[in-house]
Amino acid sequence: MTLSNTPALPNFRAVALGGGHGLQITLSALRKLTTEVTAVVTVADDGGSSGRLRRELGLLPPGDLRKAMEALAAGDKESQLWATVFQHRFGGSGALAGHAVGNLLLAGLLEITEDPVTALDEARRLLGVTGRVLPMSPDPLDIEADVTGLDEDPAAVRRIRGQVAVATTPGQVQRIRLCRVVDDPRLSDERPRACPEAVQAVMDADLVLLGPGSWFTSVLPHLLVDELHEALVRTTARRVVVLNLVPQPGETAGFSPEQHLHVLSEHAPRLRVDAVVADVDSVPTPDRLRSACAEMGAQVVLDRISTPGVRGRHDADALAAALARTTEEDAWR
Numbered sequence: 001m002t003l004s005n006t007p008a009l010p011n012f013r014a015v016a017l018g019g020g021h022g023l024q025i026t027l028s029a030l031r032k033l034t035t036e037v038t039a040v041v042t043v044a045d046d047g048g049s050s051g052r053l054r055r056e057l058g059l060l061p062p063g064d065l066r067k068a069m070e071a072l073a074a075g076d077k078e079s080q081l082w083a084t085v086f087q088h089r090f091g092g093s094g095a096l097a098g099h100a101v102g103n104l105l106l107a108g109l110l111e112i113t114e115d116p117v118t119a120l121d122e123a124r125r126l127l128g129v130t131g132r133v134l135p136m137s138p139d140p141l142d143i144e145a146d147v148t149g150l151d152e153d154p155a156a157v158r159r160i161r162g163q164v165a166v167a168t169t170p171g172q173v174q175r176i177r178l179c180r181v182v183d184d185p186r187l188s189d190e191r192p193r194a195c196p197e198a199v200q201a202v203m204d205a206d207l208v209l210l211g212p213g214s215w216f217t218s219v220l221p222h223l224l225v226d227e228l229h230e231a232l233v234r235t236t237a238r239r240v241v242v243l244n245l246v247p248q249p250g251e252t253a254g255f256s257p258e259q260h261l262h263v264l265s266e267h268a269p270r271l272r273v274d275a276v277v278a279d280v281d282s283v284p285t286p287d288r289l290r291s292a293c294a295e296m297g298a299q300v301v302l303d304r305i306s307t308p309g310v311r312g313r314h315d316a317d318a319l320a321a322a323l324a325r326t327t328e329e330d331a332w333r
Contacts (some may be wrong), residue, residue: 012036012327015205015237017136017222019045019064022213026242027071027131029319030209037131038201039068040228042221044141044178047164049089049099053107060116060140062106064218065133069102069120073127082127117197134198136222141192142179143217147171163217168250173216175266178224194227202228205237207327212244212314215260216251223268233270240326241298242319243278245305246312257283258292265296273298275326277319279305301325 012034016026019042030037041064045051050063066086073083086102096104102123109119120133144161148154149171160169166176178192202208211219223229232239241264247255255263257278265271273296276289280302283289293300303325305318 019218066102
């Protein structure tokens, strides 16, 4: 299927959950199908410009929120200028070095409004965003992982904390948890809070997407926020998982496509999935993937959805066409 014979779906409400470049490509694909797109973004980044602003100001890390904004920005001349400004990073070696302008602007909005949803709604008006960007949680969170393979005893489990540490570990991640980042130690054991607007968006959606992206640090965290997890279980939307094209060094090195699904099921055993979208050239054993999908109640949509000549990058047009297939009743027959 090509995008030329894939019609747009007016008033079709789509929600994409993730973070980083994986969420950007999903949002770019969804924009080709509908204007009713909501991004729900992870808020556990502790590296780079986002990590610095988070540590210095105690705010949500803005980087992944900014990238989602850029993916949904309108195409008119004025909006394109602001999108370019948003992406610009300062050079040099001073205090601003490495900071993206969009990160600083979002940090300012977060401080002034003291409400992440209001801040992001103001930013989307500036960029001419037709969809909406929401945080997974109104609070900055930490990812904590149980990892094996870091000691002489390969079965020994070590606990590591922080998105960057988890994403780059040379060990094998077994399981992750989310922790609230709070100044008051009395609140340290409280469960992460969900953004109410994100929960409502999932409940109201016609299509909900998980992936692609860093599996343990961008995709699975959404399943570990109780209210958001419950919404994903209860929503009447079509629930679709988009698999990565290649395993990621550190997080999922050596993982097969079906192993990604097994890990997802371990973290959310009640979650049923309607479809799994995968690149046909990235699935060495389709029968194993179909078996793993059947355990989750899902059909498999295999297509060529990678960018030719670029390793590990989805093609937005091809992905949009594959996602459109998941909305057709014929896809289930």
